Amino acid sequence: MVSNNRKGDRGExxxxxxxxxxxxxxxxxxGSIAGGVHLHPAQPAPASPPHELPPxxxxxxxxxxxxxxxxxxxxxxxxxxxxxxxxxxxxxGTAGVGKTAFATHWAxxxxxxxxxxxxxxxxxxxxxDEVVSxxxxxASLLRSMGVPxxxxxxGIDERAARFRSLAAGRRMLIVLDNARSADQVRPLLPGTxxxxxxxxxxxxxxxxxxxxxxxxxxxxxxxxxxAIALLRTLIGSRVDDDPQAARDLVQHCARLPLALRIxxxxxxxxxDVPLAELVNDLADEQSRLDLLDAGADPYTAVRAxxxxxYRTLKPDEARALRLLGLHPGREFDAISTSVLVDxxxxxxGRLLDSLVRAHLLERTRTKRYQMHDLLRVYAADLALQxxxxxxxxxxxxxxxxFFTYSASAAMDVLFPHEKxxxxxxxxxxxxxxxxxxxxxxxxxxxxxxxxxxxxAARTAQSSWAVYAILLSTILYRFLDIHGHxxxxxxxxxxxxxxxxxxxxxxxxxxxLHNLGTVYQRQGRYQEAVDHLRKALEIILQADQPExxxxxxxxxxxxxxxxxxYEPALRELGRALxxxxxxxxxxxxxxxxxxxxxxxxxQNLLEEALDHMRRSLVLFRGTGDRPRQGYALNDIGAVYQxxxxxxxxxxxxxxxLAVARETGDKALEAAALNGLGNTNRxxxxxxxxxxxxxxxxxIAEEIGDxxxxxxxxxxxxxxxxGLGRAEDARDHWRRALSIYVSLGSPDADRxxxxxxxxxxxx
Numbered sequence: 001m002v003s004n005n006r007k008g009d010r011g012e013x014x015x016x017x018x019x020x021x022x023x024x025x026x027x028x029x030x031g032s033i034a035g036g037v038h039l040h041p042a043q044p045a046p047a048s049p050p051h052e053l054p055p056x057x058x059x060x061x062x063x064x065x066x067x068x069x070x071x072x073x074x075x076x077x078x079x080x081x082x083x084x085x086x087x088x089x090x091x092x093g094t095a096g097v098g099k100t101a102f103a104t105h106w107a108x109x110x111x112x113x114x115x116x117x118x119x120x121x122x123x124x125x126x127x128x129d130e131v132v133s134x135x136x137x138x139a140s141l142l143r144s145m146g147v148p149x150x151x152x153x154x155g156i157d158e159r160a161a162r163f164r165s166l167a168a169g170r171r172m173l174i175v176l177d178n179a180r181s182a183d184q185v186r187p188l189l190p191g192t193x194x195x196x197x198x199x200x201x202x203x204x205x206x207x208x209x210x211x212x213x214x215x216x217x218x219x220x221x222x223x224x225x226x227a228i229a230l231l232r233t234l235i236g237s238r239v240d241d242d243p244q245a246a247r248d249l250v251q252h253c254a255r256l257p258l259a260l261r262i263x264x265x266x267x268x269x270x271x272d273v274p275l276a277e278l279v280n281d282l283a284d285e286q287s288r289l290d291l292l293d294a295g296a297d298p299y300t301a302v303r304a305x306x307x308x309x310y311r312t313l314k315p316d317e318a319r320a321l322r323l324l325g326l327h328p329g330r331e332f333d334a335i336s337t338s339v340l341v342d343x344x345x346x347x348x349g350r351l352l353d354s355l356v357r358a359h360l361l362e363r364t365r366t367k368r369y370q371m372h373d374l375l376r377v378y379a380a381d382l383a384l385q386x387x388x389x390x391x392x393x394x395x396x397x398x399x400x401x402f403f404t405y406s407a408s409a410a411m412d413v414l415f416p417h418e419k420x421x422x423x424x425x426x427x428x429x430x431x432x433x434x435x436x437x438x439x440x441x442x443x444x445x446x447x448x449x450x451x452x453x454x455x456a457a458r459t460a461q462s463s464w465a466v467y468a469i470l471l472s473t474i475l476y477r478f479l480d481i482h483g484h485x486x487x488x489x490x491x492x493x494x495x496x497x498x499x500x501x502x503x504x505x506x507x508x509x510x511x512l513h514n515l516g517t518v519y520q521r522q523g524r525y526q527e528a529v530d531h532l533r534k535a536l537e538i539i540l541q542a543d544q545p546e547x548x549x550x551x552x553x554x555x556x557x558x559x560x561x562x563x564x565y566e567p568a569l570r571e572l573g574r575a576l577x578x579x580x581x582x583x584x585x586x587x588x589x590x591x592x593x594x595x596x597x598x599x600x601x602q603n604l605l606e607e608a609l610d611h612m613r614r615s616l617v618l619f620r621g622t623g624d625r626p627r628q629g630y631a632l633n634d635i636g637a638v639y640q641x642x643x644x645x646x647x648x649x650x651x652x653x654x655x656l657a658v659a660r661e662t663g664d665k666a667l668e669a670a671a672l673n674g675l676g677n678t679n680r681x682x683x684x685x686x687x688x689x690x691x692x693x694x695x696x697x698i699a700e701e702i703g704d705x706x707x708x709x710x711x712x713x714x715x716x717x718x719x720x721g722l723g724r725a726e727d728a729r730d731h732w733r734r735a736l737s738i739y740v741s742l743g744s745p746d747a748d749r750x751x752x753x754x755x756x757x758x759x760x761x
Contacts, residue, residue, distance in 0.1 A: 049115065049116050049117030049118075049172075050117040050118065050119055050144045050145070051111070051117060051118055052117075052118060052119055052120040052121075052144060053104055053107050053108060053111065053118050053120050053175065054100070054104050054120065054364075054365065055104075055365060056104060056105055056108045057098075057101040057104060057105055059230065059233040059234055060101060060105045061098075061222060061226045061227075061229060061230045061233075061257065062226060062229070063098075063102060063219075063222075063226070066102065066217060066219065067105075067106055067109075069217065070089065070106045070217070071110075073087065073089055073196075073215060074110055074113065074196065077193055077196055080193040081193070085193060085213055086189055086190050086191060086192060086193055086195055086196075086197060087193055087195075087196050087197070087215075088189065088196075088197045088198075088199060088208065088212060088213065088214035088215065089196070089197070089198050089199070089214065089215050089217055090199045090201065090204070090205045090208050090209060090214040090215070090216050090217065091103055091198060091199065091200045091201075091217045091218075091219060092200075092201055092202065092203060092204045092205065092216070092217070092218050092219070093202070093218060093219035093220065094202060094221075094256075095126065095202055095302070095373070095374055096256040096257065096258035096259060096302045096372075096374055097219050097220070097221060097222075097256055097257065097258075098219060098222075098256075098257040098258070099177075099200040099201075099202075099219055100177050100178070100200055101257065102200075102219055103175055103177065103198045103200050104175070106198075107173055107175055107198065110173070111173070113171070113173075114171050114172055114173040114196070115171055116170035116171045116172045117144075117170075117172050117173075118172065118173045118174075118175070119141055119144055119145075119172060119173070119174045119175065120174075120175045120177065121137055121140055121141065121175070121176060121177065121188075122177045122178050122330075123137060123176060123177060123178050123179045123180065123184060123185075124178055124330075124373075125178045125179045125180030125181070125184065125201060125202070125203075126178060126180065126202055126373055127178070127373030127374075127376060127377065129330055129373075129376075129454075130457060131180050131184070132184075133184075134156055134160075134183075134184055134186075134187040134188060135156045135159065135486070136486065137176075137184075137187075137188055138156065138159035138160060138163055138187060138188060139152050139159065139486050141163055141174075141188065142159065142162060142163055142166070145163070145166045145167070146166075147162070147166070148483060148700065148701065149482065149483030149484055149485065151483075151700075151705070152485075152486070154485070154486070154522050154524065156187055159187075160187040160188075163188070163190070164190055164191040167190035167191070167192070167194075167195050168190070168191060168192050168194070169192065169194055170194055170195065171194050171195070172190070172194070172195045172196075173195070173196050173198070174188075174190065174195055174196070174197045174198070175197075175198045175200075176188055176197065176198065176199045176200070177200050178200060178201065178373070179199050179200065179201040179203075179205065180201070180203070181203065181205070181207075182205050182206075182207035182208040182211070182212070183207070185199055185205070185208060186208070186212065189212065199214065204216065204218070221254060221255035221256060222255040222256070222257060222260075223255070224247065224250055224255065227250040227253070227255045227260060228243075228246055228247065228250055230257065230260055230261075230264075231246055231249065231250065231260060231264055232246075234260075234261065234264035234265075234268065235264050235267045235268050238267065238271075238275050239275075241275070242274065242275045242276055244276075245274070245275040245276040245278075245279050246275065248276075248279045248283075249263060249267075249275065249278070249279050249282070252279065252282045252283060252304070252305075253305055254302075256302060258302060258372060258374065259302045259305040261359045262305050262306065262309050262358070262359045262360070263278075263282065263305050263308070263309070265309070265357065265358050265359045266278065266308065266309050266312060266358075269312075269357075269358075270312075281308065282304065282305065282308050302374050302378075303378060306360075306374075306375065306378050309358060309359075309360065310360075310382070312358075313354075313355075313358065314354075316341075316343075316351060317351055317354050317355060317358075319341065319387075320337065320341050320348070320351040320352070320355065321355060321360060321379050321382065322379055322382040322383040322386060322387055323340050323341055323383060323387070323395050324337065324340065324355075324361075324371065324379055325376060325377075325378070325379025325380035325381070325382060325383045326340070326380065326383050326392060326395060326396055326399075327340060327399065328399075328451065328454035328455050328457070328458045329448075329450065329451030329454055330370060330450060330451075330454070331364055331366075331368045331369065331370045331450075331451070332368060332369055332370075332451070333368050333369065334346075334348045334349035334352060335348070335433070336399065336402065336403070336448075336451075337351070337352060337369075338431070339398050339399055339402040339431050340395050340398065340399045341395075342395070342398065352369050356369070360375055361375075366447075368447075396464075397464075398431075399455075400455055400459060400464060400467045401432075402431055402432060402433075403448065403451065403452055403455050403471075404455070404467055404470050404471060404474065405432040406432045406433040406444070406448075407445065407448075407452060407471065407474045407475060408422045408474050409432050409433060409434070409435060409441075410433065410435055410441035410442075410444055410445050410478075411441075411474055411475075411477065411478060413435045413437070413438055413440075413441040414438055414441050414442060414445075414478070415477060418477070422473070422474055445475075445478055446482075449484065449487065452471055452475065453487055453490060453491060455467060455468075455471065456468040456471045456472070456490075456491050456494045456495070457494060459498070460494040460495075460497050460498045460501075461497050461498055461500075461501040462501075465497075465498035465499075465501050465502050466498070466502070468491075468494040468495050468497075468498040469495045469498050469499055469502075469504075469507050469511065471491060471495075472491050472492050472494070472495035472511055472514055473495075473510075473514075475488075475491060476488070476492075476514055479491065479518075480517075480518070480521060485518055485521060485522050488514075488518045489515065489518055489519075492511050492514040492515040492518060493515065495507070495510075495511035495514065496508055496511040496512055496515065498511075499511055505538050505541065505542050506538075506539070506542045506544055506547070508538055509535045509536075509538035509539040509542065509544070509547060509551070510535070510547060512531050512532075512534050512535035512538065513531075513532065513535040513539075513547070513550065513551050513554065515531050516528045516529075516530075516531030516532035516535060516554065516555075516558075517532075517554055519531060520554070520557070520558050520561070523705065523741060523742040523743065525558055525561060525562050525742075525743050528558045529555065529558050529559070529562075532551055532554055532555040532558065533555065535551050536548065536551045536552065536555065539551055545578050545581065545582065546578075546582055546584075548578060549575045549578035549579050549582065549584070549587055550575075550587070552571045552572070552574050552575035552578070553571070553572065553575040553579075553587065553590065553591050553594070555571045556568045556569070556570075556571035556572035556575060556591075556594065557572075557594055559571060560572075560594060560597065560598050560601075561742075561743075561744065562743060562745075563601070563744075563745035565598050565601055565602055568598055569595060569598050572591050572594055572595045572598070573595075575587070575591050576588060576591045576592065576595070579591060585618045585621060585622050586618070586619075586622055586624060586627070588615075588618055589614075589615040589616075589618035589619050589622075589624075589627060589631070590615070590627065592611045592612070592614050592615040592618070593611065593612055593615040593627075593630065593631050593634060595611045596608040596609070596610075596611035596612040596615065596634060596638075597634065599611065600634075600637070600638060600641070601745075605638055605641055605642055608638050609635065609638050612631055612634050612635045612638065613635065615627075615631045616628060616631040616632065616635065619631055625658055625661065625662055626658070626662050626664050626667065628658060629654075629655045629658030629659055629662065629664065629667045629671070630655070630667060630670075632651045632652075632654050632655040632658065633651065633652060633655035633667065633670050633671050633674050635651050636648045636649075636650075636651030636652040636655065636674050636678065637674055637677075639651060640674070640677055640678050640681060645678055645681055645682040646682075648674070648678040649675065649678050649679070649682065652671050652674035652675045652678060653671075653675065655667065655670075655671040655674065656668065656671035656672065656675065659671050665698050665701065665704075666704055666707070668695075668698055669695040669696075669698040669699045669704060669707040669711070670695075670707055670710075672691045672692070672694050672695035672698070673691070673692060673695040673707060673710045673711055673714055675691045676688055676689075676691030676692040676695065676711075676714045676718075677714055677717075679691065680714070680717055680718055680721065684718070684721045684722070686718075686722070688718050689715060689718050691714070692711045692712075692714035692715045692718070693711070693715065695707060695710070695711040695714070696708060696711035696712065696715070699711055705738050705741070705742060706738070706742065706744070708738055709734075709735040709738035709739050709742075709744075709746070710735075712731040712732070712734040712735035712738070713731070713732065713735040713750060713753075715731045716728040716729070716730075716731035716732040716735065716753070719731065720753075729754060732750050732753050732754050733754070735750050736750040736751065736754065
């Protein structure tokens with residue numbers, strides 16, 4: 001297994017960025033790869049079906065005709081042959097008319113008819129956020145269906161095909177909310193009638209109707225009787241006490257559920273004020289804003305009601321709402337709100353709850369908060385109009401500092417031995433999270449992952465572009481280990497653009513380096529080579545020998561994975577000389593180990609052992625336990641090749657102990673495969689399968705494609721030795737499909753074992 005450990009690059013605050021991987025058993029470890037060819041069985045479904053629907057809406061208005069139409073649509077799908085086309089319902093209507101509420105309400109009513117689960121995704125087609133791409137949406141859907149991050153293909157066509165395969169035959173309800181266009185939705189559609197798809201959009205999506213056979217349902221403004229019924233549910237008998245005022249209020253709200261709920265809350269909290277007086281206040285507000293006729297333009301009614309409600313807020317509540325319009329995250333909590341507003345988390349929690357009661361925010365299922373798209377736009381406009389530029393910038397800087405420094409603090413808890421390689425937090429720089437343990441740190445990073453990416457997106461190519469560069473440096477290890485490769489590509493791409501906008505060639509080279517190593521992890525070896533060579537070109541011009549050593553080391557690694565051993569050894573040799581000049585013992589050790597792996601591939605076993613033993617001595621000298629484990633495992637693999645089975649077992653066993661001591665799952669899978677390979681050669685018996693089966697479970701859990709192939713190859717070897725030819729061929733074929741998808745020369749060895757050449761793309 002290739003040691004993909006690299007000492008970090010220095011960042012804006014003197015930080016360094018480290019990527020740390022490992023080395024494998026008998027052959028090169030490419031890391032956690034998402035390949036393009038998948039002949040192995042589909043990933044099994046999660047233990048329990050996904051139930052992702054947002055909470056049902058309180059006091060939903062009847063819309064009985066439309067609900068009955070949906071019931072008929074559902075009935076028409078039952079008993080359909082498996083080959084029938086997928087059934088799609090496109091629900092359209094103006095902003096605030098209640099499309100999401102309608103789809104969610106009906107979905108909850110019929111959820112028991114979809115025993116294989118309900119999927120939900122907000123495509124953010126309209127609003128201040130960046131629209132969710134079809135690629136991102138497919139990744140989210142695949143994760144919901146149990147596919148590990150690292151096993152998600154990187155091409156949109158491959159992702160769509162994988163999703164259709166997993167959805168085939170399952171009785172699932174899929175809600176695609178807030179779509180921008182038919183083109184955004186089309187790749188997300190399953191292929192059979194076992195699934196029913198609801199799509200909501202402000203657009204009528206004519207292409208989805210004509211080309212994909214979707215049934216159209218347009219949600220119009222609420223009929224007056226239904227709108228009054230909604231008011232009656234929300235504010236009680238006052239509607240009947242003054243029916244004319246109720247009718248006027250409905251008209252001022254343009255019969256939009258969103259506007260009616262906000263207006264009703266204001267009436268409810270001012271129960272001593274006559275309803276007619278409140279209606280007059282709203283009419284005055286519309287006049288003050290010089291709005292268009294609300295009936296002709298429903299959105300103007302929402303803005304009028306929002307403004308009317310906003311003026312009733314206490315000053316600190318109003319300021320919190322304005323500043324939340326600047327928050328880059330789709331969701332937020334009391335802690336980040338306290339930083340933005342510059343108050344305590346307790347006080348921020350009270351402000352958020354007040355805004356929830358005013359229907360200006362809503363709680364999520366994860367006990368966080370979010371805004372309707374129209375509210376976010378309105379709040380952002382308020383901030384621009386009422387907050388001084390200096391106050392806006394100060395609030396955003398506090399928030400960006402908080403997320404950047406908190407991410408660094410979380411990484412310090414998770415990887416304390418790398419602390420010196422991340423940004424130091426300047427004294428007095430503001431609030432940051434304090435983490436009690438590794439679980440807490442990891443949960444925070446996972447919860448805030450989307451917001452951290454949003455911060456990078458907001459700051460990239462702006463005067464605050466340094467934050468995107470820093471987040472690329474800080475989060476590299478987290479995104480890599482947990483297989484968040486799409487996010488890693490996005491983040492490092494932001495960092496490249498940010499560095500270019502600042503004219504910072506060195507940071508651009510480092511970000512290209514990061515991007516290249518992620519492409520290597522995805523099995524996109526040629527793209528990795530291209531980015532690493534471009535990074536090397538930039539770094540050479542900048543005369544940065546330390547960074548040059550890292551880039552050459554990783555470039556040598558990718559060439560090694562491609563089977564280009566002579567060019568790989570040239571780059572590794574140059575990296576070794578640079579690390580020696582820099583007196584970097586860790587860098588020397590990782591290069592020596594990778595050089596040893598190149599020698600193994602060329603059957604130069606004495607040279608391989610010499611380099612790996614020197615590597616192990618260096619790692620022991622620096623006290624680097626994880627890297628010791630990889631070196632031990634690689635030495636054990638060489639001893640397998642030389643027939644020294646007892647020594648091989650000792651080294652693999654020690655590597656396994658190190659893996660379990662340090663919690664390194666990749667090393668654990670590699671060591672188990674090494675033990676399986678050695679035991680099979682030492683004394684073939686049924687129990688040897690357990691080593692490879694454990695390795696396979698771990699490799700699938702972490703998305704390590706190469707170790708999955710190694711495990712399948714080991715299982716095939718055991719079956720073959722025990723005379724079970726068909727089982728052996730099955731696992732060899734699975735191993736072969738993975739090796740081919742990676743572009744690994746190991747495919748030739750498996751083809752030889754199969755006794756045939758299988759022509760795979």
